[in-house]
Amino acid sequence: MASPPHTSKTLKLERYNSYLRRLHSTKVLNASSKLIFRVTLLIALVLILFFTLNYPPLSDKNPNHAHLHHHNFLSAALFTSSAGGDAWEKQVRHSSTPKKPNGLSVLVTGAAGFVGSHCSIALKKRGDGVLGLDNFNSYYDPSLKRARQKLLLKNQVFIVEGDLNDASLLTKLFDVVPFTHILHLAAQAGVRYAMQNPQSYVSSNIAGFVNLLEVAKAANPQPAIVWASSSSVYGLNTQVPFSELDRTDQPASLYAATKKAGEEIAHTYNHIYGLSLTGLRFFTVYGPWGRPDMAYFFFTKDILQGKPIDVYQTQDKKQVARDFTYIDDVVKGCLGALDTAEKSTGSGGKKKGPAQLRVYNLGNTSPVPVGNLVSILEGLLRTKARKHVIKMPRNGDVPYTHANVTLANRDFGYKPTTDLATGLRKFVKWYVDYYGIQTRVKKDSDINSEHPEESP
Template sequence: MHLAAQAGVRYAMENPNSYVHSNIAGFVNLLEVCKNANSQPAIVWASSSSVYGLNTKIPFSEKDRTDQPASLYAATKKAGEEIAHTYNHIYGLSLTGLRFFTVYGPWGRPDMAYFFFTRYILQGKSIPIFEGANHGTVARDFTYIDDIVKGCLGALDTAEKSTGSGGKKKGNAQLRVFNLGNTSPVPVSDLVSILERLLKVKAKRMVMKLPRNGDVQFTHANISFAHREFGYKPTTDLQTGLKKFVRWYVSYYGSGKKDDH
């Protein structure tokens, strides 16, 4: 299971090389080691919902084209999917890519909106809420970590053996890609309202235009393929998931104003 990556859409504009280093070179290094192994392992790895880029047809399906990434991060994840195809084709490596949709929860990434919104609300700082063109809603298909873990295990359980060994292909091998989402996009303003209720603090909202930093206006997963293949069925709605996150956040950082470490 290969989950290591340089994540985050916005940081790619500051440090593009870190994305090439981890998401492309790092992935190729892993595949090189695996293809030479005797016997080759099957690999499940993290792609991203960001590969859907500027697509407007929703919900996003694995059959849709993914050739208009909106960020370098998305482009490196798309590159990973193409590289996976190559190693599957030449060496018979069994590869499953998982397109995660906005994963959140305890121990999550501090650079993600739900996380720093929580910090800013508790500190009384104003939070930036982006909107699309013509005041369009920005929404995300938030997926709770436990549901993502279930999807990862389902993919591992149904991964077939690689067909090659020692760099030689012996037959066609499994090549799959799955959406792992929650199938219910939530406007970011609703996310803030839920956090306000849970934290019992009113947020200072600062509505701004969505900048051209690689963020897309919405994501929405069609998960019927993962459901069909290994019974993937998310069970945590945003309200429930954020309640668990806030409980963790307060126990980890405290709810006071001195939590900016």
């Protein structure tokens, strides 16, 4: 018997409806899959960002650096940007604006460096405006410079990340801020490294200095400039203590030669353009947050690690001695030089009258044999050093330094007060705290009982 005529149509309709349902389900499934993929990807990115900001790399053994990664991420976006933008200009102006009446507005080059960071904080704490400039080069571990940068940010000092040879950046800074002073501390440091990379000294200590002076001479008003020369300019001079009147035309290293060149360049810009310039000859500055390439710093590291240290003696087997100067004393000298610096006399690059030109020694006036330095460190670290006494190589180092600071004392009351034992105690305390080292280092209570007249 034949099927009813409508059965075939009903079957086709059901198949069509089933097809539509399957098609709809496929679309929903595809859309859901895409949504799930996007959500998963977003969660993964959030997790990656979270761990990047909050956890240091496994290879980083310095516990203090764990605090820097979050800051470094932010600083790359906010705090160390190159010139440009309203937010950047606002930060620059805020940092460089004095908080006290008649306060200075100071551009500090090399602000993330050893002396630069200490001076920047000291200026800021007394109410001056401070803007930092630093290129964070890798001459020594940049993470130490980033740690100083973090400390500066806590003290409301903003550092612009840039190079002295970037004329457009320097010009932009002077367009934004009418600096009253420049404290120029940026330089390629180190005597021995000059034998490996001489061009870095020419680029920074000569070309960079000239570039800064070129921008300063064209500024209106012209700033007064205090800058870091070096005791190395005395070179092969044998007359001690070293006086600013002694000859400085016998440099023993390329580093010394570039610093001496800086003094001659300063004379030229003072003479032609009326820039007020004060050069400071630093004598072996040491202390907390110091430079890892300095002997007291790597001696401490090697003694704690049980490694031998090289202790130099002269070619005639005499002890090498240095006029070690504690950082707080040097900071007082830098601020004294800034406070007594007279205004530049030029305008728009043209000299209007004679301008101040000065140079000063900033030392401790008490040379100490390097062997005594090692003995003090041994006592503080309660560890015997494995000393390897060798003759000083012909690498530009000089056997003896001794500062006469009469001139600085007369003109701005410079008077060092920290002896080497006291200064090294403060450095060692910072060192073991910063690097998180568990040692037998003397505790403050032990030291105070031995030296009750000294503050910790």
